[in-house]
Every structure is written in C-alpha cells, then in structure tokens.
Amino acid sequence: MARRNEVILSAIAGMTIAFSAASKEVAVDVGHYAAEPGGISASGVPEFEFNLALAFAVKTELEKLQMKVRLIGERGDYAVLHHRTRDARGADLFVSIHHDSVKERLLPEADRFSGFSVFISRFNPKAERSLACASAIGARLRGAGFTPSRYHADPVLGESRPFADEENGVHYYDNLAVARAAAMASVLVEAGVIVNREEDQRMRDPEVRRRIAAAVAGGTRACFGKEP
C-alpha cells in the first residue's frame, strides 16, 4: 500500500510539473529586422533570414510541449530594441534568436569559428532564472551534438565575455539590451557561426534547424519544470 501511495504521489508530482510548465508563455524574438538584417553569412544570406526560420521552428517545438508562444519581430519591423521587451510583457521567458559572426579582422579566417553561444545579463531582474534557462538550453544543445563556440570569452578572438556556465556555453553579457531591459527572464541564443562556410550550410539544413529548435524548446521546458 505504501508503495502504491508513492507511485500515486510521484504521478501527481509529475502532473504538477507538466501543468506548471505548460501554462508558461515564451516570447520568441527574431533577432534584427529587415532594414538592418545583422551579419551576412559566408554565402551572402542575411542573419535575419536565419533567425526568422529558426524562430518559427522554435515556436513549433515549444507548442509541441504545450507551451504558449508569442513571436516578436517576425514581420521584420522592430527597429527599436526596447519595443521588443515591451511587447513581450506578461511572458515568462524572453528568448532572442540570433546567428553568430566574428570580428571583421577575423573574417578571412572565419572557418576556424563554429558552434553555439548563449548570453544572459546579471542586470536582468530574474537573473537566476535566466541562468537556469540558459544552462538548460546549452545542455540540450550539447546533448543534441552541438558544441559551444567559446570564443566570446577570449579577449583577442572574442570580447572577453566571462563564462556564466562554461560547460554549457553560457556567457555573461551584462549590457545586452534585450536581456537587461526585459521584465522577465531573458536569454539570447547564437545558434551557429554563419560566416563559417560549412556552418552556413549546416544552419540552412531543415533537419539541423529542427534539432536546434527542439533543444532550445526542451531546455526552456526543463528550466520551468524545476518550479514548485
């Protein structure tokens, strides 16, 4: 009987976790906008197009997990950064989707750089939750076979952005506007380095994109699943 009660209790606990995560809303932000589309990939495709495709894939994967999604910037008309976080008010997490580049002087050797990075700000009012979500997303990306780029921590190759969670590729970027200005927990994901010729191709593969999106969604779900 005690055993049976334990089974029932753990089933109820599982349902509670599922319900608390399922009721969460995630603002999925498409980085950049049509007039200023961000970096240009090795083959000449603007970053905004990569961000748009991945954001829609993340939305699909989050909805599969019964989470609510609010897309921000999918029409390509958000020129003012703080309008993004303003229009995300009420959401539980802000996830900004980007694709990475390297410093201009390193562009000739861009094929050396690859992998994902996740950024958070210590000035975000939910800094602890932001880190939990960023770590969970990084861990899921690693689990899906992707590798942290790490170069953003380097003073020469990157911008000396300290690691918040080195293993999972999470960096502090304290003045990052979309992380700082957000009222809710906020993370920025750089999915891959599109100035690298191989990674440019890889990031346009729908199956790779789906795996990245599933990892971002799964990590998001996991960081809310820990709530009481």
Ligand SMILES: [Zn+2]
């Ligand atoms: Zn970007």
